[in-house]
Amino acid sequence: MAPRTLLAWTDAKPVAVRPSNHGDNHASSAAKQQHQHQHQHQHQQPPPPASLPGAVAANTAATSSSSSLSSSSGSRHSGRLTPLPTTATLTPFVPTFTQAYAMQIHQANNTRVLVMINGHCDSAKTMARAIYRTWTTVPGREFVTVRFVVGDSGTREQACSGEPEVEENMMVYLRQCSDDYPPVDKVLCMWEHARTTWLDAYDYFLKVDADTYLNIPNLLVLLAMNPPTRPLFAGGVGSGRDGDLPAYCMGPAYILSRHTLGAVPSDVQAKATKLPNSDTTFSYFVTEHSGVTCMDHVHKQFRWSFMNRYWDFRDGAITGVTLNEQAQSVLPLYHPLNSALFNTVSAHPLKTERDMVVFHEAVFYNRLPLFPNPKATQQRPTPPQLRNLCVYNPARQYEISGFVLRECPPRRPHRPRKLQEAFVLHLAHDQGSVARAMAMAKELRAHSIKASLFNGVDGAHLDTATHQAFTSSSYLASSSASSSAHADKGKGASSNSTSSSSSSSPSSAVHALSARDVGRRETYRLLLHRVFSATDDNDALYLVVEDDVVLSPVFAQRLDTLLQDPRCGSYLSSGSGGALLLGATIARNGTYPRVDAHTGGWAMADEEMRRTPGTMCYNFNSGVENTFAFVLERRAMQLLLTWLSNPSHANQPFDHAWRYLCDRGMPVRVAFPYIVIPHRDAGREHSPVDTSTWEHVHRWTFQNDDKRRRR
Structure with a gap:
């Protein structure tokens, strides 16, 4: 008889799985006889999903x-x-x-x-x-x-x-x-x-x-x-x-x-x-x-569900067996090439306690980390061992390796996560900022979105000593102590097995931060820490907007459509989690398809959207900067807090954190056409060019949304 396929069963109800006690409890002989009697019959296919209970309860009748x-x-x-x-x-x-x-x-x-x-x-x-x-x-x-x-x-x-x-x-x-x-x-x-x-x-x-x-x-x-x-x-x-x-x-x-x-x-x-x-x-x-x-x-x-992997990927090439000091084969973990292992039944070999924990965290979070090829300068043939792999962000994968890999299909969530609350960032000492923030909160509430104001840190008002303190390793080490109870403490998963591009890419070289960047970093760290500490609700989404932005005339309609779209929003409700940027700045065309520090830009984004007809978003690439509105969920918060609390990222603007999320295996996409753009008066803050190029360079326009509203 041909094996049944699970792939055709698509009408099952969501299942909430609860952990259960599971020692080998000594059951009575009557229970044992009942259990044996059950197995004298043909193994039964369950009734249609609609008639199954909505939750898998603990199996209390222990064998x-x-x-x-x-x-x-x-x-x-x-x-x-x-x-x-x-x-x-x-x-x-x-x-x-x-x-x-x-x-x-x-x-x-x-x-x-x-x-x-x-x-x-x-x-x-x-x-x-x-x-x-x-x-x-x-x-x-x-x-x-x-x-x-x-x-x-x-x-x-x-x-x-x-x-x-x-x-x-x-x-x-x-x-x-x-x-x-x-x-x-x-x-x-x-x-x-x-x-x-x-x-x-x-x-x-x-x-x-x-x-x-x-x-x-x-x-x-x-x-x-x-x-x-x-x-x-x-x-x-x-x-x-x-x-x-x-x-x-x-x-x-x-x-x-x-x-x-x-x-x-x-x-x-x-x-x-x-x-x-x-x-x-x-x-x-x-x-x-x-x-x-x-x-x-x-x-x-x-066929390939039992993974025994003895090859590795180093310096842009597939190598042979990886051995430890006892000449035993080991599963390479301390680089991000483990995408093939997430659909397996077993993975071998993991030789240490730490290896087991690190790998578990990656599987648990359903991440598909990218892997680098620092020697790449152009598109390169994909090694046969990698051809069946997929990644959440092929754009970033190409930037750091020159390999063209397919995009993993979106995972179907059990239930959509709901937008819990919006936070409008402002500066309490600036009357203009307060007025804009209050108006923005009112507009969000008109869209039936709960909105709160969050007072940010004005880097321009920090004295020199404080500015230096915010970017010092000692400050970040002390600040991470309070965040680490909530952020991803698996440093092996988040730091040691690093994807390289977040810290070693030429475009993310260490440099002195501007006062504004210092203020933004600290503002986001404080906000994320507060939200993450205040609740353990894993079914909530959060909207963050800066005060000097403008919402699309059909903002609520387009946001709802995005969050339901399999590629551009519903991943936020799946096991991987992630972030959706509602607006962004791209100030360059980029060098794509050449692979260098400036590959990312409009050329890469346009090519992706051309190959994905009808899409409402593009994958984050290194040309994206100065983000000012985004939606994220709890797992993305964890990684952002980890990045903000890591001294090795102390001199990088907050926008570099999105690269870190991508490279750690989390989907980060950008809605397009944008549904949030900077206010005209804020153009000098969000853009290095004159506002006369507003629509042509950054594509900050609601022209199509204005037409939709008039209809």
Whole structure:
């Protein structure tokens, strides 16, 4: 029977996923019998989405468990977590539409998944708690039981992970299993234990290595298309170093359905023909007894879902295997080339606790970071390893690499975020500024937008000492202390794995800021910190406008249209978040297609809009500057606060922050035609040219909107 496709199910209701407690609670024998009875029937497809509950509730009916595998019962969230030093404070993960519907399928079928992590006592010390706090915490976790399995290298009394909560809820010690390397005996022992003890209690069984990241929401999509009553053996397909071996599932991560595991003999260790490696040994054993080869019966969309990446991208070229000091292959993380990993079920290898946390933050935020090629001076052929990748901002990608990559299609949000409030920036000591701000607030309220005035910092009124203090590293370090509780504290995700163009691009060289730039930077830092600290509402959008601007005659109508447009606004309500600039200054044509410090400009924006007929926006490029009105959401605020609090960006104008967001993998687009432009009297502030070129250079005009209003 052909596998079902989730892609055709487009009418599901939004799903709000709640985390659940998920220890292996010891259920009564009656509950166990009921669970087994359910699985005697064909795995059921759920009713039409409209009849499914609007939320995936916690799976309170825990599957029965065995004391021989489960160390003890307990709540997944019992007690307080001891935070990792590199863990960021993350806003709630938003599943994609397909992931959410897959969770509805598993909710309807009471799906249970067992994940066995192959480790030893030493690896538990470094990786167990990182796993416990990263990929085991996301929505969909209520369907999954995760166990870090240590063999004879450790005991319960040793507490290999070093943390009571991790020991209680995730660690398992199987003394009968040898932890010798290569782990052929260990893996066979684990599978024999699962086959004899857990076959009737779970629908799917995974073995993963301790240095593998498991993306549970993507895993649930794959499983929803492959019921446990059908053959399933899935993983990364290997053929040996020389490509001369029959296909097998590679060891970092692979999956068996209950149907497939039930087809193999229970005495796995005795009957398996042992080969030098555990993955080939177990794969050929499964194929021999079940007739299923790795990735048989699996839809082609999952062909590359098990990522084992051993190549890297450096100095504009693809390199070979990346090794650590122990000559182990490692997944390159400290540059932004990880776009291919966001649709995978697993990613390998992640050799350190910090690697696991950094990668989790990128996946959690659904970012698609750009990657640089500092030697590029013109368009270059895209390496074959990159051709299937997409990015949110191909314009910025081209500027920093010369590579032409496609734009990722917009993700469908569960529900539109609402415009919560507008903030009008003004200077309280300037009567003209106050009058303009009050008039702007009144106009916004007439459009049914809640508006507040925010008193900014006038850089021109700062004395020399204060001006220097605002741009000093010591000041920014102290100011970041108050912001860091709210901003993205995952410095590995935000600073160490940097995309380069934000700090090393020639166009962003360090220079002395003007008084006006100092005031604007500090104004935005104070505003964003206040808004971010005041609420934890992740479903809100915020509008920020400066006082010396003019709104389109049909502002409310056009803003509403933009926010609903898949390409130009609805991404603000998706998992990636982002920012939408409602007006901007472009004062140059740019050197596009030449790649240099001045590539960005009207030539690049016009070419993009020509290739995207009917679009209402263009991607931010380096020619965009002096922004004065924008809409953003909470995740963009986090990154902006991170940038504003980072001493390495202290001498850059606020408008450079948009480059940082783009390069970190967040969509930033500019509405066009603009719906906000500077007031004529403010032209000298927002433009380096005479206002006679207002419409021709900057294209600041509402001509089409005036016609629309008259109609």
